[in-house]
Amino acid sequence: MPDAIDRELLRLLQQDATLSVAALAEKVNLSTSPCWRRIQALEDSGYIRKRVALLNRAPLNLGIDVFVFIKTNEHNDVWLQDFSDAIADMSEVMEAYRMSGDVDYLLRVVVEDIAAYDRFYKRLVSRVRLSDVSSGFAMEQLKYTTELPL
Structure with a gap:
């Protein structure tokens, strides 16, 4: 089960998966390496399925x-x-x-x-x-x- 830091990382990644590990680490008060290891562990354990771009449907005419x-x-x-x-x-x-x-x-x-x-x-x-x-x-x-x- 993810702890409070892991849940915050998940919340931040849901909002913007393009954030760098350094930016994420700063937001959760970790150094870069432990933050990266936590993200890898979340991916390996299945909490993060994939990282995607959410498209704007309007210009794609899919309304x-x-x-x-x-x-x-x-x-x-x-x-x-x-x-x-x-x-x-x-x-x-x-x-x-x-x-x-x-x-x-x-x-x-x-x-x-x-x-x-x-x-x-x-x-x-x-x-x-x-x-x-x-x-x-x-x-x-x-x-x-x-x-x-x-």
Whole structure:
């Protein structure tokens, strides 16, 4: 379990993964070498999966979030593997969850427009048997963060 210094390093890296080890060390009151060792240990133990750049969707013309609610009549390992393989191949799928309750799976899909979503939908239903698919288009994003609460 990370201690207070490790949690602070994780918090800082979530805010800006481009910070140098020297800058991070200064912020957590460590010298550079122990700070670097802590970051390496956090990576090795799986607390840090990867470091990425978060892109601005607007200039990329990817402004539409679609929440896709999926029901299936098939609840077996073969179907689940086929479904997982299908969505893994679809770059529009940003998140996918197996749910409890009335909906079996929830996808968050990012596309440029309704026509792009229709193409995605047709590819999805051609690859996997689904009993019901419904979609909700986000009208406004009120909050978005990648920063986990530490």
